[in-house]
Amino acid sequence: MSTGGYVHRRGIHCESACQCNILAAAGHEVDEDVVFGLDGGFGFSFFPARGGAPDIVVGKQAIMPLRAARLMGVEVAAHAPTSGKGLAQLLESAPAVMVRVDLGRLPYWGLEGRSSFGGYFVNVVRALDDDRFEVSDPALDTTVLVTAADLEAARSSRDSPPLNPDRKAYVFGARRSAPQLGLVGPVAVRNLCRDVLKPGSRSLGLAGMKQLQSTAPTWPRTKLGEVDDVDAAGRVVRTDALSRQLLHLGRQIETFGTGGGLFRPMIGRFLAAVAEASGDARYTGPAELFRASGRHWQTLGRALLDGAATPGGDRQQLVDAVVDTVGTAMDLEKRALRALGGV
Template sequence: MNETGRYAHRRGIHCESACQCAVLAAGGYDVDEEIVFGLDGGFGFSFFPANGNAPDIVVGKQAIMPLRAARLMGVEVATHTPKSGDGLAKLLASAPAVMTRVDLGLLPYWGLEGRTSFGGYFVNVVRPLGADAFEVSDPAFDAPVTVSAGELQAARSSRNSPPLNPDWKVYVFGAPRRTPQLDRVGPVAVRTLCREILKPGSRNLGIPGMKLLATTAASWPQSKHGEVEDVDLTGRVVRTDALARQLLHLGRQIESFGTGGGLFRPMIGRYLTRVADSTGETRYADAASQFLDSGRLWSNLGSALLTAGTATARDDLKTLVDAVADTARSAMDVEKRALTALTTL
C-alpha cells in the first residue's frame, strides 16, 4: 500500500504525536498535533535515575503510546514486534507506513553515535529500499531519510535505555471512523491528566517525580564523576566529565528529543487553549498560560545546559546543577497550581 503514495512526510514537534498525525493523514484524516498529544493523555513528567555515572533520564511524559486519541477516533491499532527487516517489510506491504519505536541515539542521521540513548522515540518506516535499507520519515527532519536495515534493526532492538527500551514495537493504524468532539472529550482528557500528574502512584512520575529530580540533582556532583565519552552538539565524539554529560543529556531531553522545546509544556498549553476555545471555559486558558510559563522555565534551563555543552569547568557545572534543582521546584509549583485549579472543572 505504501506504493500508492498516500503517505506524505511532514515535520512535527513531538515524535509520537507527529507520527500518528502523518499516518492518520495517509488514511484521509487530518488532525492537529496538539490535539492528538492532549487527547492521548501521555503528558506529564518522568524521572528515572540511572546506575553509576550514566545519565539519569528525564521525560516530559508519563506514558508511551497510550493510544487514547486513536480509540476516541475509532482507529484500530495493531501492535507487532517483527524482529527482522523482512517482517517489517511484510507489514509495509499492506500499510502506508508503520510507526516504529526506536532508540534515537542509534539512528545514524542524528549523529549521536550511540553515546546518548532514548528508547522512547518514534519514526514512521515508509517503505523498503531494496533488501538492505528502508525509507524513514522522522518528523524532526525536513525530508525522509534512508536507513540501512542493520542500523534500523539496531535502533529497534536497543537495550541501552532502560526502562524505555524500544522492545521491537511497531504499530499499524487503521482508518479513523469518527471525529472526536473536543468540547466533550477534551475536558475528560484534562481530568485524567490532572489525576495522573498530581497523584501518579509512583515517586518517579508527575509532581513527585519533579520533586525527586530536584533532590537527586544535588547529588550529581558526587555520583556523576570521572571521564566518559559523549557526542557534542556538532556530532564529534569527545571525552568529557560525567557531570557535563549528565547536564548536556538533560538539556537535550528538555529541548531536542522531540519535545518541541520546554519539555512539552508549550504543547500542552496549546492543547488547553484549544479546549478553552471549544468549551468557552476560561479556566482552561488560565492553565494554558501557566504551562507556557513553566515551559519558559524549562526552556531557559535547557538552553543553558546546551550552551554549556561538554566544555564547562566542573565548578561552573555545579552552578548549573543548582539551576536544575531550582527549575524543577519552580516548575513544580507552577504546574501544581495549574492542575489543582483544573480539578474543580
C-alpha cells in the first residue's frame, strides 16, 4: 500500500525493515540484511526477570544505534513526542515517522499486554481526522489503523524493563552520500566483533549467552504458579509460568521480528555481502558459521513454540534443549567472531 511517497513492504526485522522502507520513500533502495549489519545492533542480550515473569532474550545488543544511518550518510533526528498531536506534527514534514513501541500493547498482535517487548518498531505514515493513525508494521502484509490511545499506550508502556520504548520517534532526512559496502562493511564488522566479544556487561554478548545457559536450568524451580498467556490464535489461556517462559523464548527466537533464528541468518547474509563487495574471502567462513548457528537457534525456537504450547509435554526436555543449543551456538559464534577479529 502506498501513502504519499511511502510504500509499505513486509520485512524480516522490524528495525531494519522500517529503515529500509523510509529510505526507499526517499529513493534509496538498500538491502535489509545490509542495513541490519551496518547498524551494529547484532549480538545477544539476556535480562532476567523477577519472579515468574519470563526472562528476556534478544538477539541484539543495541536498540536503534543509528550506525547504519551514519555510515550511509543519512541524517536522523530523534524525538519523544508525548501525545498523538505531537506525533502528527512530525508527520507534517516526513513521509513516515519510525516509532518504538511495546509489541504486546499493539492491539492487532492480539497479545493484550500479556507478552511484552519494548524494543519493537513500526512506521507511522498518516494521521487521520478521526484520532487514528495508519501504521506500517513490517510483520504484516498491509498497513493497519490504530487509535491514538492504543498507539500511545504502546509507545509509553513500562511493561518491558529495561527495554521500555520511552516514546522514542525518529525522522529521517536526506542522504548526503552513496556509501560503498566494500569500504563501510568492514568497519561495521569490526564494531560487531568488539561489541560481542567485549561488551562491558555480563548481560550482553557471549557473557549474556553464558548467563542464559546457566540460568535456564533454574527455570523449573523459579518459574512457578499459574499465569495468563495468549495462544497463537490470540486467545487468552491459563498456563504455568514455566511453559510461558519457554513459549516466550520461542517467540523471541522466531516470531518477534528476528526473521527466524535470532537474527543469525541475517548476519550471515550480511557477511556474505561484505565478502562479495570487498572481494575478501575471509568473511565467507564466518558467514557460514553464523548461518549454522542460526539453524540451531531456529530448531530450538520451533521446538519451544510447539512443545511449550502442548499440554502435558516434557518441559524438562525443552529446558535441556535450551542449555544444549546455547552451548552449541556459543561455540560456533566464538569461532566466527575470532576469525573476523583478524580481518
